[in-house]
Amino acid sequence: FDSKGIFSMKSFCRAVFDGPAHSNFLSAAIWRSKAPPKACFFAWAAALEKVPTEDFLRRRNFHGPSRCVLCRGEEETVDHLLVHCVWVSSLWQLGLSLMGVCWVQPRKVHDVLVTWKRRMKKGLSFGIWKLVPLAIWWSVWKERNRRIFEGQDLSLHDFKHYFLRILYSWSQALDESVNLSFVNFVDNLMQGY
Numbered sequence: 001f002d003s004k005g006i007f008s009m010k011s012f013c014r015a016v017f018d019g020p021a022h023s024n025f026l027s028a029a030i031w032r033s034k035a036p037p038k039a040c041f042f043a044w045a046a047a048l049e050k051v052p053t054e055d056f057l058r059r060r061n062f063h064g065p066s067r068c069v070l071c072r073g074e075e076e077t078v079d080h081l082l083v084h085c086v087w088v089s090s091l092w093q094l095g096l097s098l099m100g101v102c103w104v105q106p107r108k109v110h111d112v113l114v115t116w117k118r119r120m121k122k123g124l125s126f127g128i129w130k131l132v133p134l135a136i137w138w139s140v141w142k143e144r145n146r147r148i149f150e151g152q153d154l155s156l157h158d159f160k161h162y163f164l165r166i167l168y169s170w171s172q173a174l175d176e177s178v179n180l181s182f183v184n185f186v187d188n189l190m191q192g193y
Helices: 009-017 024-031 037-047 054-058 078-084 086-098 109-115 124-150 156-171 182-191
Strands: none
Touching: 024 037, 024 109, 037 109, 037 124, 078 086, 078 109, 078 124, 086 124, 086 156, 086 182, 109 124, 124 156, 156 182
């Protein structure tokens, strides 16, 4: 429960996961974004390596295929799936190039959140910057599950479009006075609004 005695996923996760090993930046990086609560919860679980990827399930005696369903080459771990897979790397490259940023790819999901604290000008681009990792991770998770449970694969082009649509949709919660079309949203990202 929060300080007002109201239950929320945020207060639940703080109670369960916060401790001396997890500083406030992790909580702030995830829960202060305008991403939907289910995406925030997923990002929180990913940062703590509690996402039911193949390696996670195998540690709990579930034995199934262990290859990443996106690249079909590497073992599916949370860090591979959300940071290193060639499919997710294409989203990182797209999202960061749109924002005019170069980066060195971190090793772990947790490290992404640590290194994500980058100075951006206050305004809409700052809010979008905070959404990028969560939108990437949510897009990847949804595509992974679509492939496993529905047997459907998006093309790489459609996968990138799906990510941009999620980022666009979530960005609408940042500033209601900015009502951009999808194309104008992408153009404005590239211009650094």
